[in-house]
Amino acid sequence: MxxxxxxxxxxxxxxxxxxxxxxxxxxxxxxxxxxxxxxxxxxxxxxxxxxxxxxxxxxxxxxxxxxxxxxxxxxxxxxxxxxxxxxxxxxxxxxxxxxxxxxxxxxxxxxxxxxxxxxxxxxxxxxxxxxxxxxxxxxxxxxxxxxxxxxxxxGLLDFKAPSMEVLFYKDLLDLLGIQAVTVRCGEFKGAVEPFVRSSMSAHLKAHYKAMLDSFNHDLVRRVAKARKMPWDKIRKLQAKRLFRAPEALAAGLVDGxxxxxxxxxxxxxxxxxxxxxxxxxLKKKSLDFSNPFTLFAQLFSGPKEKRFRRDTVVVLRLSGQIVDGEKDSPGSIVAGPVARLAGRLEKNPKVKAVVVRINSPGGSATASERILLALRKLARAKPVVVSMGSLAASGGYYISCLGTTVYAEPGTLTGSIGVFGLLMNMRALVNRVGLHFEEVTLDDSAAMESLFREPSPEFLSFLREFVDATYDRFLSHVTLARRIPRKKLLKIAGGRVWSGAQALELGLVDRMGGVDAAV
Known part of the structure; x- marks a missing residue:
């Protein structure tokens, strides 16, 4: 700075x-x-x-x-x-x-x-x-x-409550001649509904509303504390939403x-x-235009790994979609590099503890499993504390649950313990515009993943078994790490998403706080 x-x-x-x-x-x-x-x-x-x-x-x-x-x-x-x-x-x-x-x-x-x-x-x-x-x-x-x-x-104050809009594609897909085929574990895995429904299911809408209410409780709390007003009064002002500057002053929302x-x-x-x-x-790092090789390195090289000369607590920041692979990719959590880094932290005698900061909506099941196993191995050698950012859902929760202590903020979105698979059959669409596909295969399974044929019963059966097995493994990891009985966990899993405050009540996280508290 x-x-x-x-x-x-x-x-x-x-x-x-x-x-x-x-x-x-x-x-x-x-x-x-x-x-x-x-x-x-x-x-x-x-x-x-x-x-x-x-x-x-x-x-x-x-x-x-x-x-x-x-x-x-x-x-x-x-x-x-x-x-x-x-x-x-x-x-x-x-x-x-x-x-x-x-x-x-x-x-x-x-x-x-x-x-x-x-x-x-x-x-x-x-x-x-x-x-x-x-x-x-x-x-x-x-x-x-x-x-x-x-x-x-x-001035103008737009003091609105949290809301969400979900776009549903099913009718458009039907109009275009595209068939969405889904296999999922969990009725609350909301990512699937837009492809197979024309509107949100009642149970998912009620669940989302409860989650938004939890988020909003923290927002209203902050305003009520600052303005020294009752919670209910702030909620009524929030429902009004729009205030010109004189109105905001008269309502006590600003001081001058x-x-x-x-x-x-x-x-x-x-x-x-x-x-x-x-x-x-904040400090700004300047580019060196005097040397094209230095410029290229600045633009495309990743951050250098630090060497520790004394005992330290390392904050490992993981942000983005969880993907398989062996090379770093900006904006993604790549399984190979993360697993190798966890191994180096495990062996480094100067690293006494690790705080894993996670911001992720999830991603690949195999990548999530690889990262979880690497972090679990690290946790056997030294304390591993997890700090959730704004989002640690699905695969993001998968790799979070192992923490010795798991921190979240009231505004964290987490959970989504569920698995789904999605296939698209576009044959009717391409036929409608005058395109026709002919397959030449040695057996029926060779083209089972084609976008231009209806999935076979055998393929759907295999996909169902894979999704079920992945979900079962997800539940097992959470049961072991969080010590939540399977029967109780099933009532809060199934793809349900929770605010950080809700997750604390349900036992999915241990404490409220951020990286500062985790360290």
Missing amino acids: KTRTFSFRRSGLFPAALALLFAGLFALPAQAREKKDAAKPVLYYLKLAGPYKDLPETGFDLTSLLGGGSSKPKGFFDLLSRLEGVAKDGKKGWVLVDLSSPSLSLNLAQLDELERVFDKIRSSGKKTAAWLTAASTLQYQVACMCDKILMADM LTSWENALDSFRRTQTEEFTLKVLS
């Missing part, structure tokens, strides 16, 4: 303040200046914009590069680390959070972790304030982590209406002593 420092006086304008600053640089010895600056209160300025990713990018963002940029996307844990530093620096001061950017993207689990860091900042004695323009629920949730919330005079410039001027006028302004920004 880069820190820029400026000095202001109560009655001075910006150019005058700069002049005084540079005059001071020449007039005071370096040591004296440092002591003087250390004694000043600090105003920290933080602008939150764009997405913050759990897993650092392995290379540079080519889209950004071609568009004129040359920096990597921002890391969420870099942001947390910077704010932790603010909480621990021992200085008096304020933190001003600019939430005017509509591009801000944080998931529910990240909100929980960010809230804990802001609690530490406030506990350190620093005052915090947020400024909003056109604010969504996300921006408002972050604002509620601060002591004071300001909004632009012409002002422009950004007026807010800063007002702050400066109220200060009786000189203070330092520090701009909190």
